Amino acid sequence: MIFKILIRNAFRHKLRTVLTVCGMAIAILAFGLLHTVIDAWYIGVEASSATRLVTRNSISLIFRLPLSYRDTIRRIEGVKIVSYGNWFGGRYIDEKDFFANFAVEPKSYLNLYPEYMIPDDQRIAFLKNRKGCLVGKKLAERFGWSLGDIITLTGTIFPGNWEFVLCSIYKGSEKNTDETLFFFHWDYLNESLKKKSPLSSDQVGFYMIGIENPYMAAEISDAIDKTFKNSLAETLTETEKAFQMGFVTMSEAIIKAIQLVSLVVIFIILVVVANTMGMSVRERIGEFAVFKTLGFRAWHITLLIIGESMVITVFGGITGTLLTFPAAKGFSVAVGKFFPVFNITAETIWLNLAVTLVVGLVAGILPAYRAVTVKIAEGFRRMG
Amino acid sequence: MHTEKPIVAINNVSKSYQRGSQIIRVLEDISLNIESGEFLALMGPSGSGKSTLLNLIAGLDHVDHGSIEIGGVEITILSESDLSRWRIVNVGFIFQFYNLIPVLTAFENVELPLLLTGLTKRERRDHVATALRMVNMEERSRHYPNQLSGGQQQRVAIARAVVTDPAIIVADEPTGDLDRTAAENALELMSRLNRDLGKTVIMVTHDPWAGKWAHSIEHLDKGVLSHDI
Numbered sequence: 165m166i167f168k169i170l171i172r173n174a175f176r177h178k179l180r181t182v183l184t185v186c187g188m189a190i191a192i193l194a195f196g197l198l199h200t201v202i203d204a205w206y207i208g209v210e211a212s213s214a215t216r217l218v219t220r221n222s223i224s225l226i227f228r229l230p231l232s233y234r235d236t237i238r239r240i241e242g243v244k245i246v247s248y249g250n251w252f253g254g255r256y257i258d259e260k261d262f263f264a265n266f267a268v269e270p271k272s273y274l275n276l277y278p279e280y281m282i283p284d285d286q287r288i289a290f291l292k293n294r295k296g297c298l299v300g301k302k303l304a305e306r307f308g309w310s311l312g313d314i315i316t317l318t319g320t321i322f323p324g325n326w327e328f329v330l331c332s333i334y335k336g337s338e339k340n341t342d343e344t345l346f347f348f349h350w351d352y353l354n355e356s357l358k359k360k361s362p363l364s365s366d367q368v369g370f371y372m373i374g375i376e377n378p379y380m381a382a383e384i385s386d387a388i389d390k391t392f393k394n395s396l397a398e399t400l401t402e403t404e405k406a407f408q409m410g411f412v413t414m415s416e417a418i419i420k421a422i423q424l425v426s427l428v429v430i431f432i433i434l435v436v437v438a439n440t441m442g443m444s445v446r447e448r449i450g451e452f453a454v455f456k457t458l459g460f461r462a463w464h465i466t467l468l469i470i471g472e473s474m475v476i477t478v479f480g481g482i483t484g485t486l487l488t489f490p491a492a493k494g495f496s497v498a499v500g501k502f503f504p505v506f507n508i509t510a511e512t513i514w515l516n517l518a519v520t521l522v523v524g525l526v527a528g529i530l531p532a533y534r535a536v537t538v539k540i541a542e543g544f545r546r547m548g
Numbered sequence: 549m550h551t552e553k554p555i556v557a558i559n560n561v562s563k564s565y566q567r568g569s570q571i572i573r574v575l576e577d578i579s580l581n582i583e584s585g586e587f588l589a590l591m592g593p594s595g596s597g598k599s600t601l602l603n604l605i606a607g608l609d610h611v612d613h614g615s616i617e618i619g620g621v622e623i624t625i626l627s628e629s630d631l632s633r634w635r636i637v638n639v640g641f642i643f644q645f646y647n648l649i650p651v652l653t654a655f656e657n658v659e660l661p662l663l664l665t666g667l668t669k670r671e672r673r674d675h676v677a678t679a680l681r682m683v684n685m686e687e688r689s690r691h692y693p694n695q696l697s698g699g700q701q702q703r704v705a706i707a708r709a710v711v712t713d714p715a716i717i718v719a720d721e722p723t724g725d726l727d728r729t730a731a732e733n734a735l736e737l738m739s740r741l742n743r744d745l746g747k748t749v750i751m752v753t754h755d756p757w758a759g760k761w762a763h764s765i766e767h768l769d770k771g772v773l774s775h776d777i
């Protein structure tokens with residue numbers, strides 16, 4: 165009977181109740197969407213750690229991959245650029261003069277690294293000269309190199325002395341671009357190998373892959389590794405970590421802001437529902453006096469009021485949650501580029517439910533307290 | 549009849565209200581015995597404290613001084629929750645504005661006080677049907693209060709007051725909002741409760757015409773009682 169009464173009470177002022185239910189529905193819709201944005205964001209961050217993937221031999225870095233993989237990888241959907249290279253491991257003068265040096269396919273590699281800023285003439289010179297090399301500004305400064313210098317490295321993995329002509333020096337366009345690297349033509353290495361040890365030619369240490377959409381990184385990585393599953397050289401594809409770091413820290417602040425907005429939305433709807441309940445209870449103070457006169461107790465009254473508040477929030481909460489699905493779809497169509505994965509998670513639905521119940525409970529507490537504490541005689545006087 | 553112990557014994561009761569810094573002394577040293585089976589009218593001008601006294605008798609408010617004993621129980625020392633339980637069993641209420649719950653049908657309104665008893669659904673239904681038949685409202689049992697006239701609502705309210713079979717019925721201006729015919733009807737019903745069922749009826753009214761239905765009349769003026777025939 166109490167249940168019957170509170171349901172009927174909830175719909176006594178139809179317009180007021182409908183408006184409050186709508187408000188609740190919109191609030192829950194906003195809350196659910198914002199939470200879904202946060203989810204999508206995290207999925208994005210995880211996936212978007214790089215627009216560049218690194219594919220290497222799944223056993224270990226020292227094992228190589230066939231050059232023939234290049235064309236296979238290129239055909240995988242979402243792959244834009246495929247470059248490749250080897251860790252050369254050449255030594256300059258002495259052990260203490262260590263720096264990282266790579267043999268890479270120069271054209272595609274530079275396409276992958278637009279943050280390496282090179283004057284056009286130097287770029288052309290480097291691409292043209294098969295013995296040419298490209299070094300970072302810091303590295304050049306360290307050894308006092310200037311353009312045109314001949315630099316000789318002693319191979320540790322690939323024996324012999326290797327001569328290079330310094331054709332270009334790059335500057336990093338980003339603060340965190342590494343300016344201490346040394347690159348030369350992979351073909352130069354490979355052709356030498358073909359003569360000296362044909363078995364180790366046409367083998368690359370890693371593929372560096374540029375992808376169109378950073379959010380697809382995980383999928384593309386999987387696709388690549390699946391392609392070479394059960395082949396002689398299985399692959400392991402990962403995103404580039406350095407990229408990820410900057411991205412996550414930036415997004416943290418935005419996520420905090422979104423979370424704050426969701427809390428504000430919930431707070432506003434709490435005030436709205438509490439106000440509706442406050443009005444209803446004020447109007448019915450005499451009715452509650454009747455209940456008390458007939459022997460109903462404080463907890464009966466509390467149940468009636470909080471129950472009514474819950475009816476309103478649950479109606480709104482369910483409506484809002486149901487609306488979240490089409491809204492998320494529309495949202496995803498509009499901003500799909502940024503959030504290719506835009507799914508409402510079970511967690512979001514549970515959270516909606518929890519918020520719905522908490523708002524219903526809290527909004528009812530103060531009006532219930534008022535109704536319970538008013539003396540019976542006082543309640544009748546206010547009514548008459 | 550007068551050898552019996554009175555069902556209501558009011559001894560030296562005072563009650564005052566505070567409004568801001570002002571203290572309103574409503575009842576001053578009131579003493580009154582009401583015999584079992586009595587039909588008493590409590591009369592007096594508006595603001596004389598009739599409702600206040602009735603509320604004290606019905607256990608809806610607390611005295612400042614003095615004691616009220618009803619059916620051998622001193623209700624002035626009961627806790628709020630004991631008083632609540634005591635009311636369910638001992639007192640039926642009739643109000644000026646009927647005070648039916650608008651979202652409940654006539655039937656449900658009469659059933660309401662029974663929800664707090666241990667009766668089964670079936671027993672409750674029988675009790676409600678009996679009470680509604682007594683006030684001649686069984687045909688309107690599915691109607692909501694706003695579908696009933698004032699007189700009909702008051703009859704439902706009377707059914708609600710007797711459905712728990714209390715010894716005492718209190719009524720605060722039960723005819724105040726009714727036309728003559730409806731008022732007569734309600735007063736007739738209350739007389740029957742008193743005559744046929746032996747209920748002690750205490751009725752507040754400022755209308756001398758309504759007072760004629762009572763066996764005896766107490767006048768309350770400026771917080772002091774005086775007895776009429």
Ligand SMILES: Nc1ncnc2c1ncn2[C@@H]1O[C@H](COP(=O)(O)OP(=O)(O)O)[C@@H](O)[C@H]1O
Pocket residue numbers: 541542545565566567572574592593594595596597598599600601
């Ligand atoms: N809860 C209250 N707070 C303050 N004053 C009250 C309260 N209840 C009654 N009064 C005052 O006590 C006096 C008697 O009121 P009441 O018993 O309702 O009179 P009656 O029913 O005879 O018209 C009035 O002056 C009224 O204003």
Ligand SMILES: [Mg+2]
Pocket residue numbers: 598599600720
């Ligand atoms: Mg009064």
